[in-house]
Amino acid sequence: MNTSTPRALVVETILLHDVPEILSLLPASNPLLWWRKGAGMVGLGHTLSLEFTGPQRITDAAAAWHQIAAAAEVTDPLGIPGTGLIAFGAFTFAASSALPSVLVIPRVVIGQRDGQGWITRIRFADEPANTGMIGVIRSGVAPGARSADSVAGSSAHTLLPTVTRVEQATSVTLSPGQQSEAGFLVAVDEAISRIRHKDVSKVVLARDLIGQLDTGDDIRSMIVNLAQSYPDCWTYSVDGLIGSSPETLVSVHDNRMEARVLAGTTSRGVDAVSDLQLAASLASSTKDLDEHGFAVRSVVEALTPFTSHLTRSDGPFTLKLPNVWHLATDIAGALTHGSTSLDLVQALHPTAAVAGTPTAKAVALIAELEPFDRGRYAGPVGWIAANGDGEWAIALRCAQVSGSTITAYAGCGIVADSVAETELNETLMKFRPVIDALA
Numbered sequence: 001m002n003t004s005t006p007r008a009l010v011v012e013t014i015l016l017h018d019v020p021e022i023l024s025l026l027p028a029s030n031p032l033l034w035w036r037k038g039a040g041m042v043g044l045g046h047t048l049s050l051e052f053t054g055p056q057r058i059t060d061a062a063a064a065w066h067q068i069a070a071a072a073e074v075t076d077p078l079g080i081p082g083t084g085l086i087a088f089g090a091f092t093f094a095a096s097s098a099l100p101s102v103l104v105i106p107r108v109v110i111g112q113r114d115g116q117g118w119i120t121r122i123r124f125a126d127e128p129a130n131t132g133m134i135g136v137i138r139s140g141v142a143p144g145a146r147s148a149d150s151v152a153g154s155s156a157h158t159l160l161p162t163v164t165r166v167e168q169a170t171s172v173t174l175s176p177g178q179q180s181e182a183g184f185l186v187a188v189d190e191a192i193s194r195i196r197h198k199d200v201s202k203v204v205l206a207r208d209l210i211g212q213l214d215t216g217d218d219i220r221s222m223i224v225n226l227a228q229s230y231p232d233c234w235t236y237s238v239d240g241l242i243g244s245s246p247e248t249l250v251s252v253h254d255n256r257m258e259a260r261v262l263a264g265t266t267s268r269g270v271d272a273v274s275d276l277q278l279a280a281s282l283a284s285s286t287k288d289l290d291e292h293g294f295a296v297r298s299v300v301e302a303l304t305p306f307t308s309h310l311t312r313s314d315g316p317f318t319l320k321l322p323n324v325w326h327l328a329t330d331i332a333g334a335l336t337h338g339s340t341s342l343d344l345v346q347a348l349h350p351t352a353a354v355a356g357t358p359t360a361k362a363v364a365l366i367a368e369l370e371p372f373d374r375g376r377y378a379g380p381v382g383w384i385a386a387n388g389d390g391e392w393a394i395a396l397r398c399a400q401v402s403g404s405t406i407t408a409y410a411g412c413g414i415v416a417d418s419v420a421e422t423e424l425n426e427t428l429m430k431f432r433p434v435i436d437a438l439a
């Protein structure tokens with residue numbers, strides 16, 4: 001961790017009666033977002049950003065967060081998920097990544113959930129109380145954004161931050177990055193050979209695409225496109241990591257946890273009949289059921305020490321997304337040790353949906369066969385509350401913006417019956433959310 005003992009925070013949440021369009025509140029600089037099915041939070045400004053590296057990055061973050069939350073003075077009359085003190089977070093896939101993992105505590109959080117809206121202001125105890133509140137909304141990034149006059153009664157003018165309009169939507173063409181298509185085919189064939197030699201049972205291999213942003217490109221257009229096109233996925237933006245993930249690593253509320261495990265993929269059909277045929281073949285494909293089974297077992301094994309009454313949905317069931325069908329299993333349980341969401345993230349990461357089985361050998365094989373640093377792709381992304389509750393997805397269908405460079409990632413679970421060309425096609429389907437959002 002790159003900070004000394006943090007200064008105490010003062011946090012105040014108040015109700016917003018009439019919440020503005022959340023996606024219209026994304027700030028141009030360092031936008032923070034967590035959003036699904038019309039609910040979630042946008043974060044503006046940074047009160048505190050913490051960085052973590054190495055094998056202990058998640059436990060270090062959990063310890064730092066515990067310390068910050070314990071010292072904070074929080075006024076939160078609402079007490080619903082996302083109100084009070086929160087941090088957005090994104091962790092790297094690999095312990096050896098050159099990119100840091102981050103927890104970011106914004107200046108202002110505006111959220112809505114179950115018909116309730118709120119605004120939270122977060123400042124240091126030794127700062128003046130009005131720091132971070134910057135005026136009124138001037139214009140929005142999404143059509144239909146309302147002015148502050150229609151928001152939250154008379155106090156809205158002093159509560160809502162200034163947001164500038166998107167002047168230039170991001171339009172980027174992505175090209176092969178450090179792993180070419182040909183290189184990916186070779187890597188997948190090598191992985192299949194290792195699996196047949198019993199080195200591992202499953203490994204998830206990815207490739208990268210790279211593009212350059214123009215001066216003036218506003219990345220908020222990409223975030224809004226993703227949120228609008230993939231409403232059933234978690235759309236996130238944390239420290240330049242932007243994506244729409246269908247996979248819930250773990251969510252924790254009131255001592256209950258939920259996860260959605262995904263592994264096994266096929267394309268959408270060109271018409272209703274072929275679409276259902278494809279879903280039916282996925283549901284009965286031995287190769288995909290095997291691939292899925294590894295992922296479910298890794299999650300159940302990781303969660304068992306923390307839970308009682310762990311239940312899982314019948315099945316796997318087929319999950320329909322705009323770009324693909326997935327095999328999915330929902331898992332839920334009661335927490336037995338008052339664990340925080342980051343405790344569970346630490347226990348779960350990396351699941352066999354993004355690494356393989358057995359975990360350590362699969363991670364080593366990924367490092368050997370992938371000629372690039374995954375950064376935060378396939379790592380945990382989400383948020384944590386002061387009491388440790390939170391929601392974390394696996395960062396899939398995403399890209400990392402670093403300066404003017406944008407790098408997108410997509411990968412596939414490889415098992416003994418995999419075929420390299422089919423896996424390459426699958427990466428194309430999985431790149432679609434990011435490619436379309438940048439078009």
Ligand SMILES: C=C(O[C@H]1C=CC=C(C(=O)O)[C@@H]1O)C(=O)O
Nearest residue numbers: 262263264265353410411412413
């Ligand atoms: C690794 C990715 O997807 C995982 C999640 C769902 C389905 C997967 C698959 O069918 O291979 C992968 O396990 C990715 O999107 O980059």
